[in-house]
Amino acid sequence: MSSLAGRFRELWDEIAPVGRDADSGGYLRYALTAPELRLREWFRAQADLRGMPVSEDGNGNLFAWWGDPGGTPPTGTRDSDGPTGGGAVLTGSHFDSVPHGGAYDGPLGIVSAFLAVDELRASGAVPVRPVVVAAFVEEEGARFGVPCLGSRLLTGEIDVDRAAGLRDAAGVSFAEALGDRPAGADPALLGRFAAFVELHVEQGRVLVDADAPVAVASAIWPHGRWRFELRGEGNHAGTTRMADRRDPMLTYAFTVLAANKEARLRDAHATVGRVAVEPNATNAVPSKVTGWLDARAAEAETLHGLVEAVQAKAAERARRDGTELTVTQESATPLVAFDRELADRLAGLLAAPVLPTGAGHDAGVLAAHLPTAMLFVRNPTGVSHSPAESATDADCAAGVVALARVLEELACH
Ligand code: HGY
Numbered sequence: 001m002s003s004l005a006g007r008f009r010e011l012w013d014e015i016a017p018v019g020r021d022a023d024s025g026g027y028l029r030y031a032l033t034a035p036e037l038r039l040r041e042w043f044r045a046q047a048d049l050r051g052m053p054v055s056e057d058g059n060g061n062l063f064a065w066w067g068d069p070g071g072t073p074p075t076g077t078r079d080s081d082g083p084t085g086g087g088a089v090l091t092g093s094h095f096d097s098v099p100h101g102g103a104y105d106g107p108l109g110i111v112s113a114f115l116a117v118d119e120l121r122a123s124g125a126v127p128v129r130p131v132v133v134a135a136f137v138e139e140e141g142a143r144f145g146v147p148c149l150g151s152r153l154l155t156g157e158i159d160v161d162r163a164a165g166l167r168d169a170a171g172v173s174f175a176e177a178l179g180d181r182p183a184g185a186d187p188a189l190l191g192r193f194a195a196f197v198e199l200h201v202e203q204g205r206v207l208v209d210a211d212a213p214v215a216v217a218s219a220i221w222p223h224g225r226w227r228f229e230l231r232g233e234g235n236h237a238g239t240t241r242m243a244d245r246r247d248p249m250l251t252y253a254f255t256v257l258a259a260n261k262e263a264r265l266r267d268a269h270a271t272v273g274r275v276a277v278e279p280n281a282t283n284a285v286p287s288k289v290t291g292w293l294d295a296r297a298a299e300a301e302t303l304h305g306l307v308e309a310v311q312a313k314a315a316e317r318a319r320r321d322g323t324e325l326t327v328t329q330e331s332a333t334p335l336v337a338f339d340r341e342l343a344d345r346l347a348g349l350l351a352a353p354v355l356p357t358g359a360g361h362d363a364g365v366l367a368a369h370l371p372t373a374m375l376f377v378r379n380p381t382g383v384s385h386s387p388a389e390s391a392t393d394a395d396c397a398a399g400v401v402a403l404a405r406v407l408e409e410l411a412c413h
């Protein structure tokens with residue numbers, strides 16, 4: 001039998017080419033587009049190979065079930081009359097990526113979950129409650145703009161009509177992409193899960209510096225996304241005097257610099273990584289510039305102060321530029337303090353460090369609804385949301401062993 005690292009590599013190589021951009025080496029796996037749909041087919045095939053029936057919740061989330069003492073759940077779209085009894089242990093993550101994202105962010109949690117099931121079965125472990133592998137849809141929000149869309153729908157944390165109407169850059173709505181209006185909250189399904197453990201590549205270098213392959217998460221920083229729309233007067237680049245301009249690009253540029261400064265002053269994080277310009281012509285003063293602010297801080301109060309300061313600076317500059325500013329919050333994630341007892345129990349079990357993260361996850365959404373934990377796997381570059389994201393096969397194997405031990409601890413006693 002090949003080594004676990006070998007088995008990881010074998011399974012990993014099945015999905016590694018899916019959605020990878022030949023030029024950047026990054027991934028273009030937007031929710032419900034061809035590459036991600038291919039990965040969902042792969043998910044079903046892996047579940048079938050393991051005799052794990054797959055159910056859907058009508059929101060785009062997939063669930064592969066193992067060891068359900070109440071008989072296998074239906075494979076229909078609504079799992080409302082599925083396995084009897086509660087207490088299933090949920091694991092898994094997401095397939096979708098940011099534009100030109102890394103290979104591991106998301107898929108590592110799903111591949112590791114299937115391999116952890118294999119490890120448990122090979123050890124002769126028999127769960128006394130179901131072990132369920134999930135693939136959540138649109139975790140990155142890279143296509144429809146709201147992160148953790150699938151887990152927010154499952155938990156009722158987003159209005160179904162708002163979710164259904166979210167549109168991608170081509171104007172396709174989430175409902176159209178899904179092929180139906182999302183089903184929304186499913187308390188019956190959610191009530192069937194006793195815990196959720198998400199394994200994820202670390203998006204930072206703490207494990208590198210700690211010389212440890214795996215860590216347990218303690219918290220997720222509060223964070224959110226704000227859309228800054230700046231309207232001015234489109235005009236000719238060659239014939240419009242500087243004094244006569246109402247140029248939203250100036251207000252935008254100033255806002256980006258203000259976000260950078262205010263974040264540094266607060267030891268917080270502020271990013272404007274996405275911008276849309278109308279008409280986006282080299283020889284035209286823009287009529288409108290839209291920038292998206294991603295802001296995060298260790299405490300909610302700091303985050304609130306940061307966003308307020310940026311908004312105030314942008315408004316002040318807009319007055320000077322004669323432009324109009326509209327700020328809309330697109331998503332908000334409060335501080336997530338993972339279940340302390342569970343985190344300590346897992347850290348003890350794995351002899352692993354415990355660390356917070358500034359990255360959002362489906363685990364951050366589910367944490368408000370059931371005991372939730374995260375495991376992080378070392379990323380030698382510490383870089384994420386970039387093709388430079390990495391993890392060694394040995395560390396990924398260590399992650400599988402850790403996840404298998406956690407699932408054994410939670411589902412087999
Ligand atoms: O943006 C995040 O923190 C996560 O990667 N979706």
Ligand code: MN
Nearest residue numbers: 098105140385
């Ligand atoms: Mn991500």
Ligand code: MN
Nearest residue numbers: 105106139361
């Ligand atoms: Mn992720």
